[in-house]
Each structure stands twice: as C-alpha cells, then as structure tokens.
Amino acid sequence: AQSVTQPDIHITVSEGASLELRCNYSYGATPYLFWYVQSPGQGLQLLLKYFSGDTLVQGIKGFEAEFKRSQSSFNLRKPSVHWSDAAEYFCAWYSSASKIIFGSGTRLSIRP
Amino acid sequence: NAGVTQTPKFRVLKTGQSMTLLCAQDMNHEYMYWYRQDPGMGLRLIHYSVGEGTTAKGEVPDGYNVSRLKKQNFLLGLESAAPSQTSVYFCASSTTGEVAEQYFGPGTRLTVT
Numbered sequence: 415a416q417s418v419t420q421p422d423i424h425i426t427v428s429e430g431a432s433l434e435l436r437c438n439y440s441y442g443a444t445p446y447l448f449w450y451v452q453s454p455g456q457g458l459q460l461l462l463k464y465f466s467g468d469t470l471v472q473g474i475k476g477f478e479a480e481f482k483r484s485q486s487s488f489n490l491r492k493p494s495v496h497w498s499d500a501a502e503y504f505c506a507w508y509s510s511a512s513k514i515i516f517g518s519g520t521r522l523s524i525r526p
Numbered sequence: 527n528a529g530v531t532q533t534p535k536f537r538v539l540k541t542g543q544s545m546t547l548l549c550a551q552d553m554n555h556e557y558m559y560w561y562r563q564d565p566g567m568g569l570r571l572i573h574y575s576v577g578e579g580t581t582a583k584g585e586v587p588d589g590y591n592v593s594r595l596k597k598q599n600f601l602l603g604l605e606s607a608a609p610s611q612t613s614v615y616f617c618a619s620s621t622t623g624e625v626a627e628q629y630f631g632p633g634t635r636l637t638v639t
Contacts, residue, residue: 455633456633457631458569459630504568516569518568
C-alpha cells in the first residue's frame with residue numbers, strides 16, 4: 415500500500431545542532447510530498463512541499479528537504495535548531511482528490 | 527483574516543450523547559476536511575468536501591456525519607458518542623488543485639466518558 419513512514423517517534427537535539435528528520439515513502443510513481451509542523455496546542459502548518467524538478471526544496475523557518483528517489487526518502491533538515499523548533503513534524507503525501515495522507519509524526523525536543 | 531476557526535475548543539461528552547463540531551473558513555476555499563489525531567497515529571481523514579453541498583468519506587468515517595450547506599462552513603456530527611471517539615479533531619481547508627496547501631484550525635479536544 416502507498417504510504418509514508420516516519421521511523422523516529424521522538425528525537426532530542428541540542429540547541430544550535432543540526433537536525434535531520436527521516437521520512438520514507440512507498441509509491442510507484444513520483445509522489446507529491448509535504449512536511450508539516452505542529453507546535454504544542456496548535457494546528458498544522460506547511461513547512462515545504464515537493465512536486466517535481468529540483469530535488470532540494472527550501473521551506474519556511476530555515477528548513478529544507480531533499481527528495482531521493484533511489485532511497486525513497488524525503489528527509490527534513492535544518493542546519494541549526496532553535497528552542498522554538500520544538501514541535502511535532504509530519505511527513506505527508508498527496509493521495510487523490512485533494513486528500514493528503516500523513517505519517518505518524520516525529521516529536522522534536524530541544525536540549526538547552 | 528481569521529483563517530480556519532473551530533468551535534468549541536474543548537468538550538466532554540458522556541457515552542451516547544450527540545454533538546456537532548463547527549468549522550468555519552474565511553478564505554473562500556472550495557475544499558474542506560475533518561481529521562482526527564490520536565497519539566502515534568498522525569492525522570486520519572474522517573470526511574471531506576470538495577464544494578458546497580458535497581461530502582465524501584475519508585479513511586475513518588464510521589460514527590461521524592458531516593454537512594457542507596454553506597461554502598464557508600463544514601460541520602462534523604457525532605450522533606452517539608463512544609469512548610473510542612475521544613480524540614483531537616482538526617478541520618482544514620484548501621483551494622482546488624492536487625497540491626494545494628491545507629490550512630488547519632487550532633483543533634477541538636473531545637473526551638467521551
């Protein structure tokens with residue numbers, strides 16, 4: 415079945431350190447992929463999206479993601495995290511009829 | 527510009543009671559969605575609508591009904607609440623198109639005892 419998988423449930427990084435959150439997809443063709451962020455007590459906000467073309471996608475808040483077909487991955491990265499980046503991050507893919515399917519999420523904690 | 531709003535923010539129901547959650551958007555979006563969020567399961571689509579007067583089932587529609595009588599509103603109903611429906615409910619809206627960004631409301635936390 416087509417899906418996205420986020421293998422890490424919870425990650426803790428130190429403030430100022432680099433970050434990489436993993437997302438693997440299972441899909442025959444090139445999927446449309448998204449990363450959303452959910453701050454505590456809030457709804458979700460789109461960080462970035464990939465449709466086609468350049469495999470390195472820039473998003474808001476200094477985040478980027480790289481689409482790697484050979485690894486079926488769409489990992490989210492940030493070179494230096496801030497305490498305000500503590501949140502839950504969801505990888506998602508476009509299914510059909512404007513439906514988006516979300517992964518199970520990765521909770522990011524920041525160590526002072 | 528309020529974006530997507532949800533009413534109420536919190537609710538506690540007893541098993542068997544009914545309630546309606548209201549979602550409103552002021553962005554003139556065609557598409558609207560209802561999700562539920564449970565720990566470790568991400569967001570799961572309950573029902574969605576691609577325009578006024580239309581609704582369709584998502585991934586987990588059982589026990590819920592929806593209506594889209596006005597373009598800006600999307601109502602989610604629970605006719606007979608069950609403890610398994612304890613969850614956080616999110617509404618979202620988007621423009622038309624395959625890869626349109628979905629804009630989310632702040633959520634409604636529902637507890638069924």
